[in-house]
Amino acid sequence: MAKHPVDPALQECDPPPSGKLSRERMLACALEIIDRDGIEKLTMRRLARALNHDPMSLYRYAPNKAALLDGVAETVLDQLAVDPTDADWTAQLRAVARQYRRLVLSHPHVVPLLVTRPLATPLALRPRGTLRPLEAVLTLLTRAGFTDADALHVYRALFALLHGHVLDELREHADNPEENDDLLRLGLHRLPADEFPLLRGLATTLTSYDGAAELERGLDILLTGLNTTLTPTP
Template identity: 75%
Template structure:
C-alpha cells in the first residue's frame, strides 16, 4: 500500500462518495493528484477510474476523452490564478499575477506542459471557460487602466509568453554533478569547447546560482518597463 501523502489522498478518493455521485470536480481533483505524483504519461481513463473506485465508462459523462481530461486539469490549476481587475496599479497587479503563476508552476511542475501546450491545441472559443478567466480579468484590468483592447491583449500575450518560458527554464535540471565544487564541472559546461562557447562557459557561476524569484523580477522589470514605454495607456 502506498503510504505517501499522495498515495493516501488517492486511497481516500477511491472510497465511495457520501452521496454516491461522481462529480466533474472530484474527478479532476483526482486526475491532478495522479499527474502531480506520476506525471501526465501515467494518467489514463482506466487509471483514473481505478483511483476513484469507479467503472471507466462512468468517467465519460464528465470528459469525452483524455484530451478533455487534460483540458480539465489545466482549467483546475488555472482556476487558482487570481487576478484583481479593479486594482488601480496595473503594473503591481501583473507582478502579483506573475508570482502566483510561478507558484502554481512550482507546485504542479508536471502540469506546466499542459498549461503551455493545451491552449495551442484548442481554438480560443472552445477552451474550458476556466482557462479563459485570467485572460478576461487581465483584459478588464488593462482596459480599466486606459489601454485599448488590442494593446491589452498584446500585453497579456507578452506577459504569458515570458512566464511560460521562465517556468520551463526554471524547472529544468541545471546541475549535472551537485557534488562538484567547481561551477563549470557542476553544470557539465567543461564539455563545451572553450573557443566555441567562451561566453556560456564564462557564465558558469551565474548559471549555478540561479534564483528563480530574482530572475522573474528582473524579467518583469524589462518586460513591464518596455510595455509601459511602447504601449502607454490613454
C-alpha cells in the same frame, strides 16, 4: 454498479464519504495522479480505480481523456486570481506573474497542459476556464486606459515571459549536482574556451540560479518597456 478495489498506490484519491462522484473530485484526483506520475500515467481506468468507481461513471463528467486533461488545466488555472479592478495595473500583473510561477512549480507535470497543449486548439474551442485569466487581464488593462489591441499585446508579452521562465526554471541545470566545480557541474568544461569564453565565465552565475529573482528581473524589464511604449490613456 460494480465497484473496483481502490488502487493501493492511490490512497490519497479516497472518494468522499457519501461515495458519490463529482466532477470536482474526479479532477482533483486526476491532478494528484499527474502531480505524482505525469500525464502519460493518467488513464480513465486508473482514475476510476483510484476513486473506487466504475470507469463508465467518469464519462458523465469527461467524455474522453482530452476533456479530462482540459478539466485539469481549468482546475489549476482556477487558482490564478486576477483582480481586474486594481488601479495599479503593473502591481497586479506582477502579482499574477508570481502566482503563476508558484502554481507551475506546485504542479510541474501540468506545464504541457498550460503551455504547449493550447497551441493545438483554436482559442474559442479551449476550455472556458482557461480563458478566464485572459479576459480578466484584458479587463484590468482596458480599465487602466489601454486600447483593446494594446491590452492583448501586453497579455501576450506577459505570458510569453512567464512560459519561457517556467520552462527554463523547471529545466535541469546541472549535469552533476554533487560536483563542486561549477564548470564541471554544468558540463561547461566540454566547451572550447576560445569559442565560448563568456558562457564558461558565467558558470558560477548559472549554478546560483534563483528563479524568483530571475522572474522579478524579467518583470522589471517587461513592465518598464510597456510603460515606455504603451502608455494607457487616462
